[in-house]
Amino acid sequence: MVRERARPALFLRARLQDGPPVRRTALAACVAGLVGLAANVSDAAAQGRGRAGDFDFYVLSLSWSPTYCATAGSRADRGQCGAAKPHAFVVHGLWPQYERGFPSDCRVTGREPTRAQVDDMLDVMPSVGLVRHEWRKHGTCSGLDPRAYFETVRKAAAKVTIPDAYRDAGREQDLTPADIERAFVAANPSLRPSMVAVGCREGMMTEVRICMTRELAFRPCAEVDRRACRASRVSLPAARAR
Numbered sequence: 230m231v232r233e234r235a236r237p238a239l240f241l242r243a244r245l246q247d248g249p250p251v252r253r254t255a256l257a258a259c260v261a262g263l264v265g266l267a268a269n270v271s272d273a274a275a276q277g278r279g280r281a282g283d284f285d286f287y288v289l290s291l292s293w294s295p296t297y298c299a300t301a302g303s304r305a306d307r308g309q310c311g312a313a314k315p316h317a318f319v320v321h322g323l324w325p326q327y328e329r330g331f332p333s334d335c336r337v338t339g340r341e342p343t344r345a346q347v348d349d350m351l352d353v354m355p356s357v358g359l360v361r362h363e364w365r366k367h368g369t370c371s372g373l374d375p376r377a378y379f380e381t382v383r384k385a386a387a388k389v390t391i392p393d394a395y396r397d398a399g400r401e402q403d404l405t406p407a408d409i410e411r412a413f414v415a416a417n418p419s420l421r422p423s424m425v426a427v428g429c430r431e432g433m434m435t436e437v438r439i440c441m442t443r444e445l446a447f448r449p450c451a452e453v454d455r456r457a458c459r460a461s462r463v464s465l466p467a468a469r470a471r
Contacts, residue, residue, distance in 0.1 A: 279332020282372020284325035286448060287441045289385045292321035294355075295398050295466040296433045306356040315468030317398040318391050320353045321436055322363040323382045325370040329452055335370040342375035350379050353386055385445050392416040398468040406434075406458045413437060423449040429458035434465050 294317060298310035309316060325332055347360045354360050368378040392412040394402070406427040414420050420439070424447045428436040438457075440450035 279335050279370050281335040281337055281370055284332055284370060285328050286326050286443060286450065287385065288324045288326050288453060289389065289439045289441055290321035290324065290436050291318045291389070292436045293434050293465060294319050295468045296435050298468065299466045306358060308357065309355040312355065315398045316355055317396055319355055320382060320386050322367050323385050324367045332370040333366050337369045340374050346375050346379060353383065385441060388445055389439055390416040401467040402465040403462060404465065405462050406460065409434065409437065420447050421449065423454055426453050426457035429460050429463045432460065432464060434463040
């Protein structure tokens, strides 16, 4: 269900049309301010604190690890970028999403993941800092405790078959975003182009985002698709020794 906000401003605007002429200018200025305030509140609600468990679907973000390692500089995580066997696609996160916008940093109590739970995720999310960050920003909005959330992340990742061409980060590739989408669709028969989006930055592919229902079935996601990479071509950097 698409979330609608700012109804009070619309109600006042309707009343304005019937108001006395001498008072319309002042009232119009008042309503304009309220409309602007409502829009700001709407933006903050759409991409800010939400209520845990109140969301429409998930986005599974699969990050191309060599791009992160090539661009993060001194901030690059040693565990991820210094691994003996370079990573290709890794799980960036599983994000609760609204049809428009997303919740983040939801207020929960007594639910910090244990170090054992964090360490258990390092085979799919190869950075302690990343695992903890993703829990704080996105996991808290899932309505699940850390154990159940991380289990859901694993299940979501297991639903996706990585195309053979992208399982190895040993060579650089130059492709169109559409090439990458088609490869994922071909490798996952129930996936459609409207359910997947390629992300890019500075001419490099950063990630592939796949939309899923709360039950982890693939589903379309118009807003995520609209925010996809618009570059004509992108490179997939090869992993470099550090």
